[in-house]
Amino acid sequence: ELKVEQNPLFLSMQEGKNYTIYCNYSTTSDRLYWYRQDPGKSLESLFVLLSNGAVKQEGRLMASLDTKARLSTLHITAAVHDLSATYFCAVEPRRGSGAGSYQLTFGKGTKLSVIP
Amino acid sequence: NAGVTQTPKFRILKIGQSMTLQCTQDMNHNYMYWYRQDPGMGLKLIYYSVGAGITDKGEVPNGYNVSRSTTEDFPLRLELAAPSQTSVYFCASRTNYGYTFGSGTRLTVV
Numbered sequence: 001e002l003k004v005e006q007n008p009l010f011l012s013m014q015e016g017k018n019y020t021i022y023c024n025y026s027t028t029s030d031r032l033y034w035y036r037q038d039p040g041k042s043l044e045s046l047f048v049l050l051s052n053g054a055v056k057q058e059g060r061l062m063a064s065l066d067t068k069a070r071l072s073t074l075h076i077t078a079a080v081h082d083l084s085a086t087y088f089c090a091v092e093p094r095r096g097s098g099a100g101s102y103q104l105t106f107g108k109g110t111k112l113s114v115i116p
Numbered sequence: 117n118a119g120v121t122q123t124p125k126f127r128i129l130k131i132g133q134s135m136t137l138q139c140t141q142d143m144n145h146n147y148m149y150w151y152r153q154d155p156g157m158g159l160k161l162i163y164y165s166v167g168a169g170i171t172d173k174g175e176v177p178n179g180y181n182v183s184r185s186t187t188e189d190f191p192l193r194l195e196l197a198a199p200s201q202t203s204v205y206f207c208a209s210r211t212n213y214g215y216t217f218g219s220g221t222r223l224t225v226v
Contacts (some may be wrong), residue, residue, distance in 0.1 A: 011144070033214065046211075090159075103149075106158030106159045
């Protein structure tokens with residue numbers, strides 16, 4: 001059974017500070033996704049990481065993937081209040097021969113609060 | 117393109133009632149999914165479909181049924197609603213570029 005663990009689950013940080021959210025997973029993966037969710041809203045796609053060493057950046061967020069360590073990180077630079085949300089990583093396992101559909105397994109999410 | 121459309125957005129059911137959550141996509145995607153999200157948790161897969169006429173169980177299928185008669189539609193059926201099915205339900209579809217999620221259905225069973 002694929003396990004996806006995020007930490008921390010709750011993060012309160014001051015504006016202007018840097019921090020990293022970690023996502024560990026337990027099996028080989030084809031893809032790793034990061035999503036943002038605002039309260040009462042759906043999931044917004046942030047990044048799709050496809051290979052070992054992949055790094056993607058958008059604004060104050062940067063995601064990376066180390067498939068050998070089965071670890072992805074989401075780094076927040078100089079946080080602003082607008083980044084307050086819950087962030088999920090989700091893993092799409094590598095499909096073996098005869099395997100079924102693509103499926104996502106989610107972590108529990110990291111609830112980020114950025115305090116002025 | 118409207119993307120993935122879910123209806124209704126909110127619903128209150130009494131224990132034992134049944135209902136169908138509707139999901140439709142206009143992107144001609146073969147892969148479609150139903151997830152549920154409980155408070156403080158990530159999403160858990162209920163059922164998925166790899167194309168019209170083909171469905172399979174996910175991690176938490178008990179109490180639910182699905183059908184996929186067309187590429188566009190993937191309804192989720194609750195036959196005998198239970199309080200444990202109080203949750204937010206998301207439908208999604210997939211391409212090689214990633215997943216598109218609907219806006220969700222917030223279901224309360226009382």
